[in-house]
Amino acid sequence: MQKNLFLGVEAIGQGAIDGGISGVYAYPGTPSTEITEFIQESELAAELGIRSKWSSNEKTAYEAALGMSYAGKRTMVCMKHVGLNVAADAFVNSAITGINGGMILTVADDPSMHSSQNEQDSRFYAKFAMIPVLEPSNQQEAYDMVREGFALSEELGVPVMVRITTRLAHSRAGVERSEVLSSNELQLPSDPSQFVLLPAIARRRYKGLLEKQKDFEKAAKKSKYNSITKSSDRSFGIIACGIAYNYLQENYPIDDCPYTVMKLTQYPIPEKMLSKMEKHCEEVLVLEEGAPVVEEAVKAAFKKDIKVSGRLSGALPRDGELNADLVAKALGKEVLKGAEIPDIIVNRPPALCQGCGHQDMYKALNEALDTFSKGRVFSDIGCYTLGALPPYKSIYSCVDMGASITMAKGASDAGLIPAIAVIGDSTFTHSGITGLLDAVNDGSNIVVVISDNESVSMTGGQDSSALGKVESICQGVGVDPAHIRVLVPLKKYHEQMVETFNEELAFDGVSVIVFRRECIQAAAKRMRKAKKIKDNPKKQYS
């Protein structure tokens, strides 16, 4: 069969289409973005009528997916790991409501923080909410697990988490597809109280979730994705989770591994498998990407005094991404050193694109703030976070989506005046609006810069929920229209921008200054597409 060259994220997108979803919901976030983009661009998905537009944030995405599941249809919701913090309220409670149509939550974790603020491990969340997890070790498994995961979710009655990490998300391999499953008919839950989490009902449903735990464990035990390959050498055993299984295979092809190997790619961890390992091995090494979730569980489960090593024991680093070399070291194998990097090599940090509007905004901001002491600008998540680096060095915070406005408000409340927030258009509609409402209700003395490039740029130029709505949202929240200023960040307007800053910094209250100029990458993409349509007007473009 012809294989498809898929990134891990693309395999997941295809798996969801072939698994019979009626809709995907998501907010862009590296390394999860391309799952939804793949579905948006898929001709088959368009033919099948799968809805796939971006949501305003992960919480709205999660709730909409839960609504689709309520209506009986299969659905997937995708986000990066920190996005699950935003969706956590809906996520944890959805384990208690359970599902109707099959529902998969795909979370992409980012160990080593290639494009993130932390490297939290989503398996903790799954354990917290007490739902099953599928953790593919390669692209083919990613496809198969998602395609089959909706049926698993329907069988067990809860959402199923598919957890991947950056490396699998952004690595290609040949993937074989299976037949396309048909979507579900519209059908409401048989129990009309299922989704009503009033205390009396919630208590009953929570007991039900607790009782189901043994079913989840049974499903993991009989899963074709979990296995134990026994060896006659009892001195050592290995538990390899998710992608760590590949790094083990890089060191020992599994047919050729001298030790007993437990492959763990479906959770909860089956206790019976652990007791087999306990019986058979005198020492166990746990290989897992992220936090020592399994290592801790294994230590707690073993009754015999068996040495357990992994990220906690120091056999592997406690933080950062795994690789075949780190696993080799943990296995006591010799690791090549490789040549040294010559001393003259310097780092090449990411930077704002030449011609980007954020640059002009920061130049004006720096000049306007020149007469004040440093440390007054709170920022947010997006390309403009690069304003923390030289040559701008303009901002002093980047914590979570929307925190610029609320932190500026708190600092201003404490007496730091002026205090300034710098936030992008999409981040503003993701999580900034409620903070702005707090500032308006409190009459806080802050200046909010909305650096509006009319797209979600850091993740590759997705449609922004804020498009064409920024000023009306600010007005609706209650910002005085006289203090909603709109400027074009271009060099030729530099003086005007500085002047506007000066005026609003002098105003005691909430000011919003919108700097609006299309992202230059998005503009280039738009022009390329326009040219394509001009060159070939008959073809349909998504």
Place this chain on the structure above:
Amino acid sequence: MKTDIVLAGVGGQGILSIASILGEAALRDNLYLKQAETHGMSQRGGAVVSHVRISDDAVASDLIPVGTADIILSVEPMEALRYLPFLKEDGYIVTNTTPFKNIPNYPNEEEILAELKKQPRCIAIDADAIASEIGNRRASNMVMLGAATPFIQITPEKIEAGIQRVFSKKGEDVVNLNLEAFRAGRNFALANK
């Protein structure tokens, strides 16, 4: 048979198109392949790297272990040196010599070239000059891809078919330009191996 390639460059220089041409060609040749890419923040002018692993046997790790890469293929000279720890002892460096200077402290060009000269097996090409001569500097990645072919166990014909597929939408002129660039790179490497 196994070829492990570290593909290096700067965000926006088009190393991902080299990677996808190689990937498609390998898959059509019924070879196994894994190809890890850099997406996200680093694409904004940062250093980007792609590990391409091609084999007639299943490939396990998406990342190449240190000290085992057969080739470093770089579209920028400093980036070629950044990944030296990955190169095996008798591995080849194939690199463009035109620097991409988007940082204020870019090292002295002569020193970079001197470091490359110190490497026992290095093919340094002014791919931008070759591509300009052919007609478009932007085809310099195809010059580099061509230059790497003597060290990759996929036939140049199959890679050319990949180039045709990738550029076919842009018309025959673009395809021919890229094929010409690819062949010029290959000839340079064969003559200077």
